[in-house]
Amino acid sequence: MNQVNQVNQVNQVNQVNQVNSPKLSYRAEIDGLRAIAVVSVILYHAQMVLFGRDWFEGGFIGVDIFFVISGYLITRIILSELELKGSFSFLNFYERRARRILPMLFVVIFVSVPYAWQKLLPSDFVEYAESILASLFFGSNFFFYFSTTEYGADSALLKPFLHTWSLGVEEQFYFVFPILAIIAFKYFRKHFLAILVGLSLLSLQFSELMEVRNSDLNFYLPFSRFWELAVGSMLAYRELYYKPSNKGFASQSLPMIGLYLISYSILFFDGKTPHPSFHTLIPIIGVALIIGFASKDELVGKVLGSKPFVWVGLISYSAYLWHFPIFAFSRMGNELTNYDKFELVGVTFLLSIFSYFFIEKPFRKNTIISQKSFMAISVIAVFVTVTLAVLTINKEGFVNRMPTILLSILDKDGSLKKFQTLKKGDKSCFDRSIDKHCVFGKGLKSRVVVVGDSHMGALSSQFFSRLKYKVEYVELTKAGCPFVVDYSFRCGKQRQLRRLEIINERPSTVVLFSRFPQWLNNKSFSIKGDHQDLSLRIPKYKHNRKDLFSKFKATVDLLIENGHNVVLVYPTSEVGLSVPRRILSYFNETNAEEVERYYSVNSLSNSYKGFTQWSSDTFALFDEVEHKNLIKVYPHRLFCDTFVVDRCVSQFGDKVFFSDKTHLSAVGANLVADQIFKSISDADFIQTN
Numbered sequence: 111m112n113q114v115n116q117v118n119q120v121n122q123v124n125q126v127n128q129v130n131s132p133k134l135s136y137r138a139e140i141d142g143l144r145a146i147a148v149v150s151v152i153l154y155h156a157q158m159v160l161f162g163r164d165w166f167e168g169g170f171i172g173v174d175i176f177f178v179i180s181g182y183l184i185t186r187i188i189l190s191e192l193e194l195k196g197s198f199s200f201l202n203f204y205e206r207r208a209r210r211i212l213p214m215l216f217v218v219i220f221v222s223v224p225y226a227w228q229k230l231l232p233s234d235f236v237e238y239a240e241s242i243l244a245s246l247f248f249g250s251n252f253f254f255y256f257s258t259t260e261y262g263a264d265s266a267l268l269k270p271f272l273h274t275w276s277l278g279v280e281e282q283f284y285f286v287f288p289i290l291a292i293i294a295f296k297y298f299r300k301h302f303l304a305i306l307v308g309l310s311l312l313s314l315q316f317s318e319l320m321e322v323r324n325s326d327l328n329f330y331l332p333f334s335r336f337w338e339l340a341v342g343s344m345l346a347y348r349e350l351y352y353k354p355s356n357k358g359f360a361s362q363s364l365p366m367i368g369l370y371l372i373s374y375s376i377l378f379f380d381g382k383t384p385h386p387s388f389h390t391l392i393p394i395i396g397v398a399l400i401i402g403f404a405s406k407d408e409l410v411g412k413v414l415g416s417k418p419f420v421w422v423g424l425i426s427y428s429a430y431l432w433h434f435p436i437f438a439f440s441r442m443g444n445e446l447t448n449y450d451k452f453e454l455v456g457v458t459f460l461l462s463i464f465s466y467f468f469i470e471k472p473f474r475k476n477t478i479i480s481q482k483s484f485m486a487i488s489v490i491a492v493f494v495t496v497t498l499a500v501l502t503i504n505k506e507g508f509v510n511r512m513p514t515i516l517l518s519i520l521d522k523d524g525s526l527k528k529f530q531t532l533k534k535g536d537k538s539c540f541d542r543s544i545d546k547h548c549v550f551g552k553g554l555k556s557r558v559v560v561v562g563d564s565h566m567g568a569l570s571s572q573f574f575s576r577l578k579y580k581v582e583y584v585e586l587t588k589a590g591c592p593f594v595v596d597y598s599f600r601c602g603k604q605r606q607l608r609r610l611e612i613i614n615e616r617p618s619t620v621v622l623f624s625r626f627p628q629w630l631n632n633k634s635f636s637i638k639g640d641h642q643d644l645s646l647r648i649p650k651y652k653h654n655r656k657d658l659f660s661k662f663k664a665t666v667d668l669l670i671e672n673g674h675n676v677v678l679v680y681p682t683s684e685v686g687l688s689v690p691r692r693i694l695s696y697f698n699e700t701n702a703e704e705v706e707r708y709y710s711v712n713s714l715s716n717s718y719k720g721f722t723q724w725s726s727d728t729f730a731l732f733d734e735v736e737h738k739n740l741i742k743v744y745p746h747r748l749f750c751d752t753f754v755v756d757r758c759v760s761q762f763g764d765k766v767f768f769s770d771k772t773h774l775s776a777v778g779a780n781l782v783a784d785q786i787f788k789s790i791s792d793a794d795f796i797q798t799n
Contacts, residue, residue: 139404140179141423142414143397147175147366148426150376152433152458155267156451168379171393173276174338174386175372176430178397181281181342188291198292206474209484210427211277213473215245216491218431223498225439231690232507239502245274246495248281250331265770268441268688269396273434275330282332283339291343304346306340313337317386325384325600334386341394343428345401361403365410368399381469408427428462428470437707438459442691481556482570508546513693514764530776532571532585540567540583544608548585550574556581556796559613561593562624565682568773581796586612592624595665597631597658613674619795620669621786623679625772626728630655659731666735675739675795677786678732681725682745682774689714689768689775693761715757720749741793745782 116372154169191198219242226238237257262677266272295304313336328334348469354433376625383389392398413419440446446454472478481488503507510538523525531540532548537549541564556579560570567587577583586593586609591601594609613620668753669676722729725746733741749767750758767778774782790796 128284137154138406138415138420139411140183141398141426142401142416143179143423144426145414146372147179147423148429149422150175151273152198152455154435155273155437157267158448158451158457158666159449161289166376168376168383171375171379171390172374173547174390174393175397176276176392177335177338178342178345178401179282180283181339182346182401183342184284184287184339184351185291185343185346188288189295189346192292192295193350200288203288204284204501205481205484208488209283209476210273210470210489210501212488213469214428214431215277216495217465217469218243218435219495220436222439225435226270227508227511229439229442229691229694230507231694232509232512234268235507236503239499241269241271241274241506242495243499245271245277251273251276251278251282253278254328256329267781268438268672268691270435272438273430279330279335280339283336285344287339303344306343306347310337310340310344313340314391315387317390318384318388321384321387322602323604324602328386337396338386338390341398342401342779344349345398347549350400357407358782361405362408364399365404365408366404368396368404369410370401371396422459425459425462425466428465428468430467432461433704435457440674442688444695445687448516499534509745530571530779531567532574537565539570540564540587541589542584543606544588544612547612548583548684550583551579552582554580554582557584557618558582558617558796559586559618560621560623561586561609561613562622563591564589565625565773566621566623568769569779569782569786572776572779573621573786575678576783576787577796582725584612592626592629593622593656593665594662595668597661600608610668613669614672617673619675619677619790621677623678623683626731627681627684627725630658632729637789638639655727660720662731663735666737666740670737670739675741675793676737677741677743677790677795678735679743679782679786680732680745681728681729681783682772682778683716683721683760684724685714685758685760685768686716688770689760689766690770693766713754713757713759713763714761715759718756718758721750721758722745741789741795743782743786743789745785748781748785749778 114666149172150166150169150171152169153166154172157164158166187203188198226235230238240257241250241253244250250271252735254269254272290461291302294305298305313333317328317331317334317337320334375396379385379389379393393688400410400414403412406412406415412725433455436458437451440450444450473484513717531538533539533549534550542548558577560566560573560583564587567585567589570585570587572587574583588601588605591599591605593606593609596603597606627755666676666678710794746758749760753759753762760766766775767776769775
């Protein structure tokens with residue numbers, strides 16, 4: 111029996127000797143990678159245009175770099191503890207995660223509250239409160255998906271806690287992966303790596319398929335990102351069990367290739383790059399090559415391990431949390447210059463240095479803040495945060511903060527919506543699943559189908575009120591999805607084909623209305639003047655204009671050939687800034703009486719000439735389409751050169767025509783709905799029962 115025990119002990123010693131030191135040693139180049147990740151993300155969100163180009167359109171891959179690093183470090187911790195102790199302490203693991211994540215999150219939340227009170231409109235304030243709750247319980251990725259937030263869109267840049275979606279993904283990984291790792295380690299140890307590779311391949315294939323079917327859901331789903339974290343896990347497993355060498359040709363050259371792949375992705379990926387997808391393999395492989403082969407003995411490791419990179423890496427978590435609300439609040443009601451953006455980047459890093467030394471470091475050490483004290487502080491912080499958030503939601507964003515001039519675009523429930531949408535039951539008809547689209551008055555003699563993006567969605571409620579109980583009314587609206595057959599935009603070709611099938615169910619009057627300048631333009635302009643003048647950037651999602659032109663014309667021709675009447679609605683006047691936010695910003699700069707006095711004699715407006723320059727490509731395309739069964743409606747004529755000569759107004763007196771910088775308010779939508787209804791009636795396109 112003793113001999114058997116001795117043999118077992120020898121085998122155990124031999125087994126341990128086959129494993130590299132489980133102790134997690136500090137690697138400076140990892141902090142250098144963090145520096146690249148956080149700087150690329152910050153500059154991506156800053157959207158600085160230098161020498162005619164935004165050089166960091168691919169900076170969103172910084173988050174993917176963080177995912178790989180997290181997967182590597184967490185797996186190294188789990189496997190190291192299992193090797194050393196034969197068990198794993200979930201309590202210690204989650205306490206370390208909480209000490210790392212929660213203190214800074216609470217600080218940013220509490221600091222942001224006064225700015226939210228001052229700058230956010232009621233509906234935005236409610237969403238802000240909901241996003242805080244989501245971030246606190248690590249569900250931000252799902253929250254922002256279900257609130258139809260398209261990451262990278264201009265509107266997304268004004269959501270102060272949008273960036274916490276990545277914390278949600280990481281924390282969901284932290285909850286699930288340790289359990290999977292422990293089960294695999296204890297019961298399928300020989301197949302641990304094979305299981306990891308298999309799950310990664312499934313996740314990668316899933317993200318590729320989802321990118322085609324639902325790109326927004328794909329972006330936020332944790333399983334679409336699992337493979338990125340798992341790449342880091344594989345690197346940790348390799349480091350522990352395969353004794354990688356830091357010498358030789360591979361170790362000297364592969365980190366340089368990795369740095370090139372990351373740099374290429376940051377500089378040449380953009381809003382059109384499918385992500386996450388097979389394309390994302392480029393930066394992920396780059397990160398893997400650096401983590402797997404870089405060291406203090408080769409060039410890339412030396413550079414990334416240098417003091418400037420390491421220092422930025424050390425404050426990267428604070429910088430990541432601070433930068434987005436700083437930029438979001440600064441953008442509200444203002445157009446930021448490059449100088450402003452550089453200034454905000456500087457403020458971000460100054461705050462991050464302070465936070466690192468006075469928040470992050472003390473809370474990570476249980477010798478400074480004991481477990482008992484940390485728990486007490488966390489419970490109090492959670493209670494205060496939840497109380498503030500729930501109160502804000504129940505009070506509908508504290509509408510009484512608003513100047514009187516904004517009351518004209520409040521909904522009936524007292525909240526100020528981004529834009530008013532048509533509802534069926536309790537659910538909006540906008541952004542529904544295509545097979546659950548809204549139909550009213552089914553079977554009535556005439557049929558009207560409204561189809562387009564959120565701009566049609568903002569108009570639909572007012573337009574429907576003029577047709578209610580008179581015709582069959584069908585709404586097919588989706589954010590970022592103008593109707594062009596065989597063209598996906600951000601919603602997929604399958605949705606476009608299904609829209610066509612629904613339209614073709616019987617002869618209809620089809621109303622086409624979308625923000626086409628966003629997709630067709632290849633230029634920007636800025637007419638200098640006071641804050642009322644318009645400044646529009648080159649759209650983030652630039653498309654093949656020739657292809658889009660031809661397919662749009664083919665869509666209109668196809669609708670007419672199939673026996674439909676078509677109503678082509680031209681663009682509304684762009685305003686370049688959020689009208690309510692600009693009014694609220696001015697309201698906060700002065701007093702209520704001054705605001706009311708100012709806007710009673712002045713109007714927020716922009717140059718008529720500037721608007722025609724901005725939308726000239728769309729006008730040229732629409733002008734080329736002619737047919738007896740097609741009528742054209744010109745909403746800009748309601749707002750341009752009417753209230754004020756040579757100006758396109760977005761607000762006049764107590765009337766606010768836009769609920770943000772592009773979408774019509776209920777007041778503006780009423781005017782445009784009247785115009786469309788009159789045009790359809792005059793053309794005899796509908797016959798009421």
